[in-house]
Amino acid sequence: FPGLADVSISQDIPVEGEITVPVGSHSPDEDFSTLDEPVKDTIMRDLKAVGKKFVHVMYPRKSSALLRDWDLWGPLVLCVSLALMLQGGSADSKDDGGPQFAEVFVIIWFGAVVITLNSKLLGGTISFFQSLCVLGYCVLPLTVAMLVCRLVLLAGAGTVSFIIRLIVVGAMFGWSTLASTAFLADSQPPNRKALVVYPIFLFYFVISWMILTFTPQ
Amino acid sequence: EEDGEFLGMKGLRGQLGRQVADQMWQVGKRQASRAFSLYANIDILRPYFDVEPVQVRARLLESMIPVKMINFPQKIAGELYGPLMLVFTLVAILLHGMKTSDTIIREGTLMGTAIGTCFGYWLGVSSFMYFLAYLCNAQITMVQMLSLLGYGLFGHCITLFVTYNIHFHSLFYIFWLVVGGLSTLRMVAVLVSRTVGHTQRLILCGTLAALHMLFLLYLHFAYHKVVEGILDTLEGPNMPPFQRVARDIPVVSNAVLNTTAKAIALT
Numbered sequence: 001f002p003g004l005a006d007v008s009i010s011q012d013i014p015v016e017g018e019i020t021v022p023v024g025s026h027s028p029d030e031d032f033s034t035l036d037e038p039v040k041d042t043i044m045r046d047l048k049a050v051g052k053k054f055v056h057v058m059y060p061r062k063s064s065a066l067l068r069d070w071d072l073w074g075p076l077v078l079c080v081s082l083a084l085m086l087q088g089g090s091a092d093s094k095d096d097g098g099p100q101f102a103e104v105f106v107i108i109w110f111g112a113v114v115i116t117l118n119s120k121l122l123g124g125t126i127s128f129f130q131s132l133c134v135l136g137y138c139v140l141p142l143t144v145a146m147l148v149c150r151l152v153l154l155a156g157a158g159t160v161s162f163i164i165r166l167i168v169v170g171a172m173f174g175w176s177t178l179a180s181t182a183f184l185a186d187s188q189p190p191n192r193k194a195l196v197v198y199p200i201f202l203f204y205f206v207i208s209w210m211i212l213t214f215t216p217q
Numbered sequence: 218e219e220d221g222e223f224l225g226m227k228g229l230r231g232q233l234g235r236q237v238a239d240q241m242w243q244v245g246k247r248q249a250s251r252a253f254s255l256y257a258n259i260d261i262l263r264p265y266f267d268v269e270p271v272q273v274r275a276r277l278l279e280s281m282i283p284v285k286m287i288n289f290p291q292k293i294a295g296e297l298y299g300p301l302m303l304v305f306t307l308v309a310i311l312l313h314g315m316k317t318s319d320t321i322i323r324e325g326t327l328m329g330t331a332i333g334t335c336f337g338y339w340l341g342v343s344s345f346m347y348f349l350a351y352l353c354n355a356q357i358t359m360v361q362m363l364s365l366l367g368y369g370l371f372g373h374c375i376t377l378f379v380t381y382n383i384h385f386h387s388l389f390y391i392f393w394l395v396v397g398g399l400s401t402l403r404m405v406a407v408l409v410s411r412t413v414g415h416t417q418r419l420i421l422c423g424t425l426a427a428l429h430m431l432f433l434l435y436l437h438f439a440y441h442k443v444v445e446g447i448l449d450t451l452e453g454p455n456m457p458p459f460q461r462v463a464r465d466i467p468v469v470s471n472a473v474l475n476t477t478a479k480a481i482a483l484t
Contacts, residue, residue: 103328114305121259121266122298194270198302206309213316 050074057137057179067130067183075136078143079108082207085146086214104210111203112136119184119196126187135200138180142204145172146211153216165212173208177201265297265360273299280368283402287410295360300339300367307335307374314381315440334436339367342428349424353417355408365404366429372400373433380437393433401429 083104116131223231311331380389
């Protein structure tokens with residue numbers, strides 16, 4: 001190596017330094033730091049994340065928080081509470097209490113999976129679990145509608161209560177569809193948004209229909 | 218782990234054991250991921266979903282217009298988005314019909330029955346017709362058959378949507394003949410244009426027409442017990458028909474139903 005002929009290290013200066021390459025940025029949840037913290041911290045952190053996503057659903061703005069850190073806790077809680085509230089609302093209550101819960105559960109998850117597959121096949125850039133997360137969280141307005149319907153039904157089941165429930169469920173259905181469209185339609189090519197919105201519309205329509213036709217026994 | 222112990226074996230045997238286990242894990246993982254990427258690859262279906270909204274709308278409208286030229290093989294778009302959405306829409310409409318007529322399903326759920334019926338019809342009849350087409354030497358592929366039958370369900374959706382809400386018996390028969398007939402004619406014409414020979418054409422078209430029209434009839438009568446409820450309560454004293462059968466229907470269709478009941482009582 002002729003170019004290195006004049007590079008020399010004198011023998012009495014020790015060479016020192018770090019031989020390991022320092023790791024760039026530490027990810028926020030390295031194993032050792034989240035394993036050692038108290039359980040309350042872990043639960044509070046997850047609860048705060050879920051709560052933040054609920055707020056994002058109720059006021060849909062163009063933010064990517066819902067998409068970036070997806071989690072399925074919120075959808076699970078919403079799905080279970082909706083299914084529990086929809087139970088016992090059929091004519092023959094002694095053998096229809098069970099299937100009612102399973103029905104709602106299966107509809108929500110099966111429907112969400114189908115919509116996700118559909119949007120992926122149409123050329124969407126969103127991942128499978130992100131889409132499931134968004135669709136699950138956007139069931140929140142309908143769960144609120146179910147709560148309101150139950151309260152209204154406590155007061156009576158006449159025409160007035162039906163009209164109130166129709167208005168509330170209709171409004172919440174529109175809100176759910178708009179919220180999920182705001183998150184999901186951006187990941188599609190612009191001229192195909194309608195193709196993705198229609199299954200979402202159908203999905204929330206079926207859920208709204210189940211809420212509207214619910215009568216307690 | 219002292220002395221390289223692995224599952225109770227120390228020293229060299231432990232290390233060897235660990236290496237063998239590692240290798241088996243790697244090989245198994247590689248095989249599983251290869252099988253997964255081969256069979257669970259949804260990209261196989263991607264070309265069938267490559268549509269624009271205008272195309273879907275055009276095809277929906279075309280499915281009600283029978284073609285005139287049957288001597289030249291008609292083009293069928295091998296697309297699965299429209300048919301799939303139509304099947305789901307039919308499921309939703311069926312669910313609506315079942316709920317308003319208070320259908321009680323003992324072994325199973327309303328949703329399961331609706332999905333099973335609609336998907337069973339779409340996939341089952343398509344496969345059966347594809348098999349018949351193979352026997353009769355018709356030029357049609359499986360995806361085209363699925364697409365054709367799926368778009369033919371558009372007529373069913375319209376008919377059921379209207380007649381589940383407006384409960385006139387004669388209205389249903391008119392819709393059955395006109396709307397169901399139009400979509401059947403379209404499917405039949407397309408199939409005829411792709412088949413050679415009179416007997417083969419007759420077999421294929423007869424079967425498809427019969428199955429398609431009978432399915433609409435079945436959907437109306439099996440899941441729409443309101444008519445039976447009305448006939449039942451005509452014997453009862455002064456009970457308005459709808460209060461016994463369906464739930465939560467607004468007063469508007471009570472009036473419609475009273476009219477229907479009177480009309481049926483008159484005939």
